[in-house]
Amino acid sequence: MPFGEFQYSVDDKGRVIVPPAFRDFVDGGMVVTRGMDGCLFVFPLGAWQHIEAHLTDLPLTDPSSRNFVRFFYSGAAKTKLDSAGRITLPAPLRKFAALEGNVMFVGAPNRLEIWNEQRWLANLEAVQEAPPAPELLRELIG
Amino acid sequence: MPFGEFQYSVDDKGRVIVPPAFRDFVDGGMVVTRGMDGCLFVFPLGAWQHIEAHLTDLPLTDPSSRNFVRFFYSGAAKTKLDSAGRITLPAPLRKFAALEGNVMFVGAPNRLEIWNEQRWLANLEAVQEAPPAPELLRELIG
DNA sequence: CATCAGTGTGGGGAATTGTGGGAGAGTGTG
DNA sequence: CACACTCTCCCACAATTCCCCACACTGATG
Numbered sequence: 592m593p594f595g596e597f598q599y600s601v602d603d604k605g606r607v608i609v610p611p612a613f614r615d616f617v618d619g620g621m622v623v624t625r626g627m628d629g630c631l632f633v634f635p636l637g638a639w640q641h642i643e644a645h646l647t648d649l650p651l652t653d654p655s656s657r658n659f660v661r662f663f664y665s666g667a668a669k670t671k672l673d674s675a676g677r678i679t680l681p682a683p684l685r686k687f688a689a690l691e692g693n694v695m696f697v698g699a700p701n702r703l704e705i706w707n708e709q710r711w712l713a714n715l716e717a718v719q720e721a722p723p724a725p726e727l728l729r730e731l732i733g
Numbered sequence: 734m735p736f737g738e739f740q741y742s743v744d745d746k747g748r749v750i751v752p753p754a755f756r757d758f759v760d761g762g763m764v765v766t767r768g769m770d771g772c773l774f775v776f777p778l779g780a781w782q783h784i785e786a787h788l789t790d791l792p793l794t795d796p797s798s799r800n801f802v803r804f805f806y807s808g809a810a811k812t813k814l815d816s817a818g819r820i821t822l823p824a825p826l827r828k829f830a831a832l833e834g835n836v837m838f839v840g841a842p843n844r845l846e847i848w849n850e851q852r853w854l855a856n857l858e859a860v861q862e863a864p865p866a867p868e869l870l871r872e873l874i875g
Numbered sequence: 876c877a878t879c880a881g882t883g884t885g886g887g888g889a890a891t892t893g894t895g896g897g898a899g900a901g902t903g904t905g
Numbered sequence: 906c907a908c909a910c911t912c913t914c915c916c917a918c919a920a921t922t923c924c925c926c927a928c929a930c931t932g933a934t935g
Contacts, residue, residue, distance in 0.1 A: 595808075606894095627793075698807060700788060741883080
């Protein structure tokens with residue numbers, strides 16, 4: 592499972608380094624797509640196929656389902672590591688997540704996330720100001 | 734169970750000594766992550782896997798759960814003792830816990846904690862000014 | 876009092892990683 | 906059909922990180 596956060600920069604070709612700690616996780620190829628809260632999600636190929644199967648199950652008649660599918664599916668881009676351990680992000684996805692200059696590569700359960708640095712920091716601060724429920728903590732830590 | 738408190742310094746490479754009394758506890762590797770009240774938590778590998786399982790179960794659809802997972806998960810770093818009994822703390826975690834110069838290594842149930850010395854002392858004073866409820870004390874101490 | 880084992884601290888060299896640029900294939904347009 | 910542009914893949918260098926080694930200090934022991 593990938594965890595940790597790492598800062599990198601996007602070069603003018605739209606490339607960004609995948610942290611060495613995460614390279615095994617996406618070694619067989621990956622899918623980048625729009626994520627929640629203004630970041631990008633990166634799924635290993637296997638996990639994506641699982642998601643894809645669920646998306647095709649959603650009813651075509653429900654407008655919110657349609658939009659949800661568009662959000663995830665239309666933005667998706669299949670890619671793989673280059674010889675230097677980077678990936679190239681398509682321009683539309685870069686624009687969606689405001690990825691320019693400094694970006695954060697973040698580990699999450701079952702996926703990776705790519706963030707604009709400012710957005711990431713703002714999000715973290717929000718969490719610290721609203722600490723988790725005590726019972727959740729007790730369950731986690733023991 | 735690791736207990737006791739020990740003062741060390743962080744060198745300019747971000748390394749800090751793990752007290753000899755705690756080395757058995759984390760000998761098989763450990764995970765350092767953001768903790769509560771501005772300190773860092775250090776879990777042995779086995780305990781972390783337990784926590785990780787809980788985090789993975791939290792629903793992706795709930796914004797506060799997402800952020801809570803990010804807080805713990807993104808701050809996590811797997812590491813192990815070097816030949817001199819030290820660990821290297823990633824820069825983001827050092828910044829989070831203000832670890833520079835003197836730091837305190839503290840034992841806790843199921844985990845270790847790393848504190849900025851001033852924060853640790855301030856916390857101790859706060860406890861003395863607002864002691865726990867008498868019935869809790871009586872239950873604990875007898 | 877001398878010696879030794881264990882501990883705290885710093886430094887150096889090798890391997891890995893971060894970043895940029897360039898050549899070649901592929902694509903779209905005039 | 907030719908040209909220009911884009912995208913992808915590959916290579917090279919600079920910077921950083923990691924790992925190991927060496928030394929000073931402390932406290933215990935004979």
